[in-house]
């Protein structure tokens with residue numbers, strides 16, 4: 001199976017977590033796009049979605065799925081999203097598509113994070129994928145220096161990218177994220193950091209992993 005087919009497989013499998021009559025939390029990315037397309041086939045059974053990006057909102061609306069503002073809901077049963085890396089405990093690195101801040105906001109509304117990913121995303125220790133960090137533009141160089149001093153990480157500005165919130169993205173290479181919760185907590189406190197792409201406080205409760213032999217369900 002191709003990577004695209006694996007993404008379609010888990011996007012379809014995620015429908016089993018969609019509760020009738022509910023508002024569904026929807027992430028961002030190529031795997032979630034498959035989920036959105038699958039969700040369109042059951043759109044009459046749900047109230048709608050809360051979206052984590054302008055791109056996902058556009059795709060949901062193109063399918064005729066009502067999109068609610070995050071401010072209009074107080075709680076949602078599930079948030080369904082992809083990941084750039086996921087470890088054996090359900091911690092994730094996210095933000096390859098620059099949507100990490102809104103993703104964390106919507107994930108925070110949800111009772112359960114359901115991660116959908118192809119098997120290439122499963123790692124022993126996160127850090128192989130450059131860690132995305134959304135920063136206030138004036139703080140980018142300062143935060144980059146701090147990554148070098150604190151963790152030996154090499155941060156570069158993602159060229160030509162402005163987030164949905166008007167900020168910039170640093171991609172940090174050379175990290176070994178052995179304690180995701182500690183790093184998330186520390187980096188989030190640095191002035192100018194909007195969101196670090198470590199999802200340890202909002203880790204996955206279920207991962208639907210696309211493999212050559214089908215969907216593997218991992219619970220944490």
Ligand SMILES: O=C[C@H](O)[C@H](O)[C@H](O)COP(=O)(O)O
Nearest residue numbers: 029030031082095096097099
């Ligand atoms: O900002 C983007 C998100 O965190 C995505 O969920 C993540 O990059 C995975 O995307 P994809 O499913 O395209 O690999």
